[in-house]
Amino acid sequence: MRNYTPLVTLLLIYAVMIAIGQGIQGMWQPIMLVIFYIAVGQALNIFLGMTGYVNFGYVALLGVGAYGMAVALGYYTDLGLIPALTLGFILAILLAFIVSMVVGGIALRLRGAYFAIATIGVNEGIKYLILGGKIWGGSSGIVLSGILRKAYGAETMRFLSTVFADAGLIVVAILSGIITMYILNSRLGYGLIALREDEDAAKVMGINVRRYKQIAFVISCILAGLIGATAWTLKLTYVFPQDVFAINYTVEAIVIVMLGGAGTLLGPVVGGLIYALLKYYLTIAFPGMQLLILAPLLIIVILLFPEGVVGYLAKAARGTRFEKFVR
């Protein structure tokens, strides 16, 4: 029946990662990089993995989330630390919600390929609205470090950009996993699987496909917004449009989802781990060539292992005592 046991595996992986990060000198930064990529994959997976629709504008949602937090901390500093932070999270969620409702409301009326085409414009559109309209500082972005240090003191700022940002990202990452598990076990999840496999048949089976796609899209986008707010704005204390709308994050997220296994709970975790480690060592071995190596990797995964690592493992585990722990 409903099976939440894979969450044990998920939480165990996080516990081990955090223990390594805290216990071994110099490991915290690489571990946080891994967790960032897991989170990015997990949030995208809720839409791409479960519906089979591609959101090429994914990074824009991290971007608007980052701006939401930056606007709150930079422009409403006087509210005080806690209210400004709260406002930051609210704005991040709200902006992601609005963008995903508008984009989804228009584009999700269309089938896969047309939806993908519509999303290609989203990232560019928002980036150039900010640059062209000179909104929120335009191309000079929002730089928070000076503002935060002046308003709340250097000590608080350091706490915000280290402990708080990292903890926030870990919470978002784990939350994304729990939401994924919940969806997989719910009517929503069954409906999404059906529409991914055959949208017309799903309609005739009584599934309100547009509503289901929209729900998955909005959830995925809001989680992306929260990742942007924590991993970028809080951690880096600045937001530049050229950085937060960089399309390579969309590519990375797609690679992670496909590599690990689309539509699975543990796929983005495995994909994120493999990817982040690969990237870490590739950057050292072949600086500036990650995308050159990643792109063929993605093609190979699509052609040869379309189910990804976890999709494959879940099948292999079927009928064994590990079955319950892999999904």
Next chain:
Amino acid sequence: MAFVEQLISNLLYGAILGSVYGLATMGLSLIFGVLRIVNVGHGAFIMVGAFIAYWMFILYGIPPLISLFLAIAVGMAIGLAIYMLVVKRLVDAPELASLLAMFAIGIFIEEFAKQIWGADYVGYSWEIGGVSMLFTEVPFTKLLAFASSIVIAAVVYVWFRKTKIGKAVRAVVEDREGATTCGIDVNRIYALSFSLGIGLTVLSGVLVTLFTPVGINVYMGGEYTLKAFVIAVLGGLASPWGAFYAGFIFGLIENGSYTLLGLIPGVEPFGLTRFLSSVVLMLVLLVKPTGLLGGE
């Protein structure tokens, strides 16, 4: 009156540039029409064409119009290779697979190009004079680009209508299964159409350089990918001719709005024009999704 003059001359440029936009989108529509595969890596192939024009001019002094022939040959070869290696296996796969594969191919080409040509902006200038018309001086190079686009589109049109193989391609667009039963080798048509689609796209990249004197860069394609999708969607996505006409419309919209946005104080019209492309894309999808779905 200065503004009206500026608007009119910008619209003239828009129409000229629109012809190249149209040509640059025909390959995208051809591939979608025949294979039902969306080439989301479209812009990368335009970039390849741009570099072909650049290097031929810089190294050998060969004018872009001659490079067109090399570009379509190189493009078709690249297209055929991609078809054989990747696309062939994805024709009947879920949409997700072909979308992601084309996306990855586009990125691979850009990154590969970066390794050999670097990430800097380059350009060349081919000066052969100009002619004065409608309040502005139009360089001959741009008029040549305009004329070439129309001639090439016409050649493709005739090829489609008059040759046996062109008719076979059309038959596949209209009814894949029907064409198979008529004895058409669908696989060969796929290979040819994909190859020709990429060939046309690379070729259009040569003409694009006549409008961006210093804008040649390995990442220049992203902009054209977005534009091509707006145009393709305007033109009905699966129709190369629709795409060609829509190119003109888009050129006019783009240049007209650039001029008008320039009137708003405190904004940067170039950025806002690119924002507007996305809005147009969304609006077309909102207003005419039935047309896009091809009568579904």
Next chain:
Amino acid sequence: MLLKLEEVTKRFGGLVAVNSVSLEIDEGEKVGIVGPNGSGKTTLYNVISGVYAPDGGRIFFEGKEITNLPAHERTKLGIARTFQVPRPFGSATVRENVAIGAMFGRANAGVDEALEMADRYLEMVGIYELREKEAKLLTPLEKKLMELARALAMKPKLLLLDELLAGMNPQDINRILDLINKVKEEENIATIAMVEHLMHAITKFAERVVVMHQGSKLIEGPTMEVLNHPKVVEVYLGEKLKIG
């Protein structure tokens, strides 16, 4: 009156696929729709289940107009169907496929309940042992049985079967017909079965037959009477031999 079609028309471009067809189906009735390929049967199903909106005419279900109701809402009212070419949710297991029917059909079951119902219906159609298999790996016959289980799990009031029996051997046909009859009696489901050939099976199943020809209703009435009608014989020619 369960289902009522009033002069329903559906065109595709210049082609009239369904031409002003009127039809009434009572609760619990067993009706056969017979017609050669291209006679508009599948389009008629698509119009009833909401895949297409008709270009003309009106459709009522239990007295309520559903002409422009989306497919998924019609399903909730109690319409279920199988497809001529089975359409399983390929990567989901057989059990999950059937459970999806129970969740989103009129049964409107929760996840746990739906999975239990799936087991029950799979047992009923005789493919319980395949329940953990990926649906795309089934044979065509197994897929048809799974679709039947999926449609029944939706707890429909009206069940539309599209060439369900085609390609089955006589034992399977008898087994499935018995099964449909049994479920139908228990749950008072009206069933419309659509067939191209297999006149023999239709005589065993249907109380009433509608013959479609070139998008229009050619004739309708009690099964044996209709199948021996000169007009039908004319359309089918040699087919009559099979009724024998």
